[in-house]
Amino acid sequence: MAEQARILFEDELTELKENNRFRTLNLPQGLDLTSNDYLGMAGDPFLRQVAIDALQNGLDIGGAGSRLLRGHTQSHKALEDYAAMYFNAPQSLFFSSGFQANYALLTTLPKRGDIILYDSLIHASMRDGIRASDSKGYKFTHNDINHLEVLLKKHDAPSKTLWVCVEALYSMDGDFAPLNDIVKIIQKHNTILIVDEAHSSGIYGPKGRGLSQSIIQKTGHDRLITVHTCGKAIGVAGGLVCASESIIQALINKARPFIYSTAPMPLQAYLVQKSLEFLDTDEGENRRAQLLDLCKHAQSLFGGAGSQIVPIILGDDHKALSVAAKLQAQGYDIRAIRPPTVAEGTARLRLSLSSSLKKEQLENFYSELRTII
Ligand SMILES: Cc1ncc(COP(=O)(O)O)c(C=O)c1O
Numbered sequence: 001m002a003e004q005a006r007i008l009f010e011d012e013l014t015e016l017k018e019n020n021r022f023r024t025l026n027l028p029q030g031l032d033l034t035s036n037d038y039l040g041m042a043g044d045p046f047l048r049q050v051a052i053d054a055l056q057n058g059l060d061i062g063g064a065g066s067r068l069l070r071g072h073t074q075s076h077k078a079l080e081d082y083a084a085m086y087f088n089a090p091q092s093l094f095f096s097s098g099f100q101a102n103y104a105l106l107t108t109l110p111k112r113g114d115i116i117l118y119d120s121l122i123h124a125s126m127r128d129g130i131r132a133s134d135s136k137g138y139k140f141t142h143n144d145i146n147h148l149e150v151l152l153k154k155h156d157a158p159s160k161t162l163w164v165c166v167e168a169l170y171s172m173d174g175d176f177a178p179l180n181d182i183v184k185i186i187q188k189h190n191t192i193l194i195v196d197e198a199h200s201s202g203i204y205g206p207k208g209r210g211l212s213q214s215i216i217q218k219t220g221h222d223r224l225i226t227v228h229t230c231g232k233a234i235g236v237a238g239g240l241v242c243a244s245e246s247i248i249q250a251l252i253n254k255a256r257p258f259i260y261s262t263a264p265m266p267l268q269a270y271l272v273q274k275s276l277e278f279l280d281t282d283e284g285e286n287r288r289a290q291l292l293d294l295c296k297h298a299q300s301l302f303g304g305a306g307s308q309i310v311p312i313i314l315g316d317d318h319k320a321l322s323v324a325a326k327l328q329a330q331g332y333d334i335r336a337i338r339p340p341t342v343a344e345g346t347a348r349l350r351l352s353l354s355s356s357l358k359k360e361q362l363e364n365f366y367s368e369l370r371t372i373i
Pocket of ligand 1: 097098099171198230
């Protein structure tokens with residue numbers, strides 16, 4: 001049996017290698033053009049000092065139990081109260097990761113008989129949640145409102161809730177969801193909208209509160225759930241779900257990834273709160289302004305939707321790998337993104353901008369890229 005398992009994986013791994021799909025873990029090296037640390041918070045001296053002071057003052061490192069047992073601490077409670085206020089929501093709930101938050105939402109809330117309609121480019125965490133849920137999922141063409149409307153009409157029935165899942169800013173294509181148009185059409189049906197703000201939290205919307213701030217007035221939180229991952233612009237780790245009181249209570253009582261898992265580190269919760277507080281200051285506003293200015297400049301060079309995520313689509317997996325390797329040799333930390341993370345034939349470099357990057361560095365990278373492709 002063990003021998004069979006070994007041979008089976010050997011074949012799979014060989015096939016991955018032959019198809020340029022084999023993945024390896026590579027340490028950061030060179031100018032960061034790949035991480036999601038969009039506002040430079042991950043290594044920020046302020047946040048580092050906050051962590052040192054907190055530990056010296058006795059803050060616990062480990063969660064030491066499920067949130068429903070002794071793992072619920074003052075740091076978790078304070079973060080959730082603060083995040084609800086920050087993101088303008090009735091309540092929030094903190095998970096160890098954004099993946100866990102999305103997975104918990106979709107495996108807990110939609111009931112048997114409900115329908116989940118999802119954008120074809122949503123993240124693996126939502127997709128896996130949909131697959132493991134009791135409901136049927138149907139995808140609509142990326143950002144295609146007409147297709148979404150066709151599916152809404154087709155599946156609408158008095159007994160069903162229609163769940164609609166989108167990302168505010170798509171992680172691999174860097175384009176924005178037409179949230180206002182989506183809200184206009186879903187309001188005609190019995191829907192609940194889930195907006196994953198993984199790549200927009202901290203950056204977009206008033207004081208970085210996210211793009212769904214523009215629709216909250218229209219939807220109210222009875223019909224809207226937002227997810228704010230905390231390991232990207234916020235610079236720490238975790239996932240905050242913002243929703244109505246009843247949805248948060250349902251998650252606390254029913255979400256298996258929440259109930260049967262050790263609480264996120266209290267230190268993690270504390271640092272997420274401090275990062276959000278920082279992002280609310282003038283310095284946070286300055287970083288956002290720097291990043292958005294850089295985004296405009298990048299758009300003038302590379303095209304794209306003008307966000308901090310710039311896909312450079314090369315098509316072929318081997319080409320993406322070899323172009324990435326050449327750029328890495330020139331001191332740029334940029335990685336190839338291949339299927340199944342992106343669709344077949346759309347292997348790419350995912351250029352990711354950070355507020356600390358200089359325009360000149362971006363221009364030099366652009367020139368280097370032009371000489372290679
Ligand atoms: C759109 C999107 N949602 C959710 C996640 C998962 O978040 P986390 O990294 O906190 O698990 C990611 C991370 O890659 C993401 O890009």
